[in-house]
Amino acid sequence: MIDEATAKSKYWVEEPPIHAHPDAVALIRHYRPEYKDANSMVDLLKDIRLKAWKIKYYPCVGLWHFFKFGMMQLPIYPEIIQRLKDGQRILDMGCFMGMDGRKLIMDGAPSSGVTNMDLEDRWFPLSYDLFKDQDEFKGEFFGGCDINDEELFGEGSIHRHRYDMIYIGYFIHLFPPNRQQKIMNNLVQMLRPVAGSMIFGNTAGTAKENGYKMKADFAPPVRNEKGEMERPDFVFHSTKTVVDLMADSVMENEDEEWEFLAQKTSFDTDTSPTKAFALHFKDAEIVEVDFCMKRK
Incomplete structure (x- = not known):
């Protein structure tokens, strides 16, 4: 795993x-009205972010990308x-501190239809430290959930065929490209098998038509086919490659029809990434790719 000093040099913005x-800001003030304006909550945000950073040196934590609602x-x-008002249920897979779910609730969705899930459950207490909504949040948090584990989505799991919508914001790019098709199919097993059920999200992407691959320095080494330890591949999807990924994940479901959509938008650079960050990703032509796969 990357050491903290190296991670900070690439993936840390102070303010x-x-x-x-x-x-x-409006979301935090909705739950914490004692903060009268944005400037008054800076110390709180820095404290919560530092605690999250000590758990995992993720770029999205150090660069405040979690502050954006994908x-x-x-x-x-x-x-x-x-759809949530109509009684459907959404799963935010890789939810971090559950900010998107709380935004849904602020915008009128009932909290009882919101399920948050992450491999790392140490984020969850931090979310309650930030929002102080333990008494009013009626949704769910599930920690220690590994999307590679069949117990999560297989026969007998409470999550199998449970969700009408699954959101994977900045999630799929965390996995090596040779595992992503299986992961998308695992997520499909958690969807209700009805028309309109969908998986959608955002990912760090590239303007290059066929995607862009590099080594992930923030992930622990893995053993390759030769038995050697190396950093896993990190892939930036294009609109084309992410559509191919979604289609391939359900290609064995011949009796189902799906709609696949993807679009690219500008990458969020308002955090003024460090020079080391820019140098590290200089060849990637980074954009954001938004995508959706929906059963017809």
Whole structure:
């Protein structure tokens, strides 16, 4: 795993982007009205972020990318809200501190329809430290959930065929490309097998048509086919490659029809990434890729 000093040199911005993300500020003030404006909550945000960083040196933590609501920017966001109001259920897989779920609730969705899930459950107490909503949040948190573990999605699991919608914000790029198709199929097993059920999300992507691959320095080494230890591959998807990934994940379900959509948007650079960050990713032509796969 990358050491903290190296991670900070690439993936650390000191000040929270409070003026670039008024929606995040409004969300925190919705739950914490004692904070009268953005500037008053800076110390709180720095404290919570530092505690999260000590758990995992993730770029999205050090660069404050979790401060951006990837779900809200999607054109289908109003549909998501309405479907939750109609009694459907959403799973935020890789939820971190559950900020997107709380944004859904603030925007009118009932909290009882929101399930948050992550491999790392140490994020969850931090979320309650930030939002102080233990008494009013009626949704669910499931920690220690490994999407590679069949017990999570297989026969007999409470999560199998349970969710109408699954959101994977900045999630799929955490996995080596040779495992992503299986992971997407595992997620499909958690969807209700009905028309309209969908998996959607965002990922760090590339403008290069066929994607871009590099080594992931923030992930622990793995053993390759030769038995040698090496850093796993990290892939930036293009709109083309992410559609191919989604289609391949359900290609054995011949009796089902799916719709696959993807679009690229500009990558969030308002956190002014460090020079080391820019140098590290200089060849990637980074964009953000939003995507959705929906049963017809």
